[in-house]
Amino acid sequence: MEYYVMEENEFMGEKLLGLYEESCRIQEKYFGEYPWVKERIAASETPHLGMEHQTNIAYGNKYKFTQVGGKDFDWLLHHEFGHEWWANKVTNRDWAHMWIQEGICVFGDAMATRELAGEAAYLKKMQQTARAIKNGLPVVQGEEVDSDSAYYGDIYGKGAFFMHTLRHVMGDEIFFPTLKKLATAPQYTYDNTVVTADVEKLFSGAYGKSLQPLFQLYLYTNNKLEIHVKQTDENKYLVKLLNMEMQLPINILTGEGTQRLMVDKKGIIVSSKTPIQIDPDVFYFKKVILE
Ligand SMILES: [Zn+2]
Structure with a gap:
């Protein structure tokens, strides 16, 4: 693991690498092996907040750690790193389906809470997430949408909360392996891009019953x-x-x-x-x- 630190912050470098390693263990537990293991695993300190550049994420959170389960945690580092799976490995075919990248990545952030602070803290985080849903527009606004339209805040929180709902409906024994399959099976990863219908078919197949009505209500409408x-x-x-x-x-x-x-x-x-x-x-x- 490499971290390109600004000279004046060199003393924070080791600390950040420790958090980065912990973050990697959590992401790998839920989503499978780090996607670019033969290339590089790195982060670089930047003046802007962050970005999911493949094999070298931008980190600009200025070491503002929060306490999760009594331990230091860097949400920005964990989130941008999560995009190595959700964006750089599993990629939506059109901006219309951007929730797959952002929503599932934010769900991965909640998995860090689950790992570091336990199930009750995770539940509380998802309840906060539900309260922040704006619900002015559907998460998926069509099959082909430009980036300005697609970048509606709910692709993050409502997308993540939808994963939480699916987890409840399917149960952990089915849900977690299915989510990992989305992040690891060849038909959904690397050169093969995905749309919402691919996710729905995968989860419905694993559940044994169609989940299409649930996908329809929560992703294609703003009805509760x-x-x-x-x-x-x-x-x-x-x-x-x-x-x-x-x-x-x-x-x-x-x-x-x-x-x-x-x-x-x-x-x-x-x-x-x-x-x-x-x-x-x-x-x-x-x-x-x-x-
Ligand atoms: Zn993101």
């Missing part, structure tokens, strides 16, 4: 998932999805604790002595309608 809740009896609630043509696992907090239940448009009856809470940990970007 609508979950309707109606009290039908003293201790009974009818919970159903309004705008989703597939069954989804929803965590529902009842008097007995949290249950993971499959919900669809027909709805299910949930018994609880206390008012129920829908998706308390926030795996879905959603609107709950109480009747």
Whole structure:
């Protein structure tokens, strides 16, 4: 690993290399081996904030480390480095699908939180991410879009949050290997560029059921998932999805604790002595309608 440091910051060089190595271990755990292992692994200090130049990322975060899990962490270094996988190895064919590069790279940033600070800290980070979604435009605005139109803020946060939703729907045993496959299988990497439909087909195939309705709602529209809740009896609630043509696992907090239940448009009856809470940990970007 090489780090090209400004002379006056030389004393920070070793420190940054240590963080860089740790960052590499985390990215490799989730996305496979560093993509340019036969060429170079480097970063260079720059006056601008950062950029994902292949084999030599630009670093300009001025060593402003944050504490994650009680350890120093450099979000900018981790993010630009993540682009060695998401951008430089897995590349969207058109700007329209830029969320694949930015959204999954930001999800990789959340994986660093998970590794360094644990699952609860990761959940909290994704909840903050959900609150920051602007939702003025869809993440994918067509099949061919110019860069100015494509660079809408939600390709980062909403793209990352969509990965979080997929993780919840598919479960870790299927989701993580599938995500790694996207970053390692020849048909999605290096000379082979990808579009959103490729990602959807890969994840649907691994899940064993079509995830197309979920991709459609969250990436091609700015509608939220609508979950309707109606009290039908003293201790009974009818919970159903309004705008989703597939069954989804929803965590529902009842008097007995949290249950993971499959919900669809027909709805299910949930018994609880206390008012129920829908998706308390926030795996879905959603609107709950109480009747
Ligand atoms: Zn980025």
